[in-house]
Amino acid sequence: MATVKLRDLRKSYGDVEVIKGVDIDIADGEFVVFVGPSGCGKSTLLRMIAGLEDITDGTLEIDGQRVNDLEPSKRGIAMVFQSYAIFPHMTVRENVAFGLTINKASKAEKEEKVAEAARILQMEHLLDRRPSELSGGQRQRVAIGRAIVRDPKVFLFDEPLSNLDAALRMDMRMEIGKLHQDLDASMIYVTHDQVEAMTLADKIVVLKDGKVMQIGAPMELYHEPANLFVAGFLGAPSMNFLDVTVHAVNDTTVTISSDSLDQIDVPHKGRSFTVGQAATLGVRPQYLHPAADEVGRLHGKVILTERLGSETVIDIGLADGSKVIAALAEDSIQIAGTDVNLDFDPNQAHIFPETR
């Protein structure tokens, strides 16, 4: 198994720089997820690691060896594509054994490795079928099987579940998680879906416009987002943001307020603020709830209630025209148009010096 190190990695297409200096360290056996909105450069970065795209600048190391100029097949990686990329004219067995065929492995070795991969992925019964006779999930399993047979140092996945329907996606997500436990290999997984990122990753890399926004464990990113982008990208429903004004900067907190928010002290976590500046307060919907004392801090009117059974999602319009969402853990009915006073724990709120 292996470590992967990216140092100031850059990629340009002509004059357009799409990867703008990326530093990432991936430990042995780690499951790292690159997540970010569509077009942010996740695939490009992954394909640079695979060797399918040239590296314009910077250093890529696998296992301490610089591999910038190494052929894809020499880098010890295996890749699973969104479109499966399995060969339509070959049976599942031939597809899984493809790498071995290319390297002229013996028949016995092929048999053994294919059987092993089929066992891990529970697809022994599919081996003699052709891809056209498989469902999407089964095809992706074949592609993963082909990767396993390579016995790579690093597995690369590029949105492997995006072509699957929702139910199947959840099953396959769990299987990939289990596969990581079983194989204990380093894995790099690209997705735009933050649920996949949160559930699978040991470490998440949030990307935006070819730059790293934050790297950390899922819960670290969830609870301590480093900036507005990460705060808004992770978590569902996504974090509420309020435009606020800073009234005082204290030792560990700042005092803020807005038209619809009463004055409150929020921990600033080392970020620097100046009195009078505009800032953004972030509160996750799960931490917003109707005030117990009927007074509360945040005042608005109910627009819509969505009862999901396990939770109730309320859209609330604020005085300044913005909207917040509260996710209540219990089933409750809020009548549209009524005034609500909301409250939250200041320690669960995030204050960012940026404005939206």
Added chain:
Amino acid sequence: MASKLTTSNRAGWAFAFPGFGLLAMFIVVPFFFAFYLSLTNQRLISPNPTEFVGLDNYRSLLSISVLSIEPEVDDAGAVVRNEDGNPKYPRVRTFTRNNPEYPQYAGMREWFRWHSGDTAKVVVATDVVFWKSLRNTLMFVLVVAPVQGAIALGLALLINQRLRAINIYRAIYFMPVVVSIVVVSLLWRFLYAEEGLLNSILGALSFGMFEGRDWLGDPDTALGAIKAMSIWQAVGFHMVIWLSGLQTISPTLYEASSIEGASKWQTFRYVTWPGLRNTAVLVLIVITMQAFALFAQIDVMTNGGPLDSTTTVVFQAVERGYGKQDISGGSAISVVLFLIVLTISLIQRYLTREK
């Protein structure tokens, strides 16, 4: 919106009529007409009324057999030999002309012969020229179909790269296709001439060792010269068909195989070629059809000569029908060609079917 126009059956037929009409008028009707004519003794212009002759035309076209001729022997029973020691044979015409002992060979002429021991095996046919044209056509198809298909594929592979100015190459390879085959044939007649470009180039390359020959005037080289020119002329067309096939293959399949470390040849074998299956069937059938229809080159360059060495089935059909005014004979040839092509395309489809 289902308007009266889109739901009316009559409107559908009305729209289909021009296409159907033209197809019927120029393909279906002539085909059945040719079949009918081939059963008569119709001539292009003739004062006599047309008579129905059944399969006579086919009989004279297709009858062929092998005649075994024993060498002449002298009174002592020994084989008569000439100065070279070769046995002497009675002439073929003694069997085929007015010989009541061999009515089955009446009117036949020798096509070619071989020897088994001292016995000469002579292939005789009523219509030797037709058999020669059939052999020439088959030889043409057997060489042109695979060679042209393979060269076209090679060009398509070369051209299917992201290179600067690749469109210039595409245009160059495609150019002969848009030039009329008649013009191309005329130009190549000059290339192949005794004082032509080809001889000058070969002479220059061999420092004068190559003496030059009349490529189209020599029975040994005429058909080969026409094959080479025909391959050159249409290779661009098939290149474009291959190219469209190549572009349907998903680029991720190539990426997957490069990650597995496949060599160029392995990539071709495991990714490209299987992905070109349907294209290959199409190209093969189209080339075969075109090759069987070989006519213009012959008409312009050699007129079937020298010594019938380049005559082809279609050329014979036209030559009979209009040159010799024997419309029924030409029709019979057309029908035979139709049956051959039909059989071959059915076989090709069967061999290349999806398993």
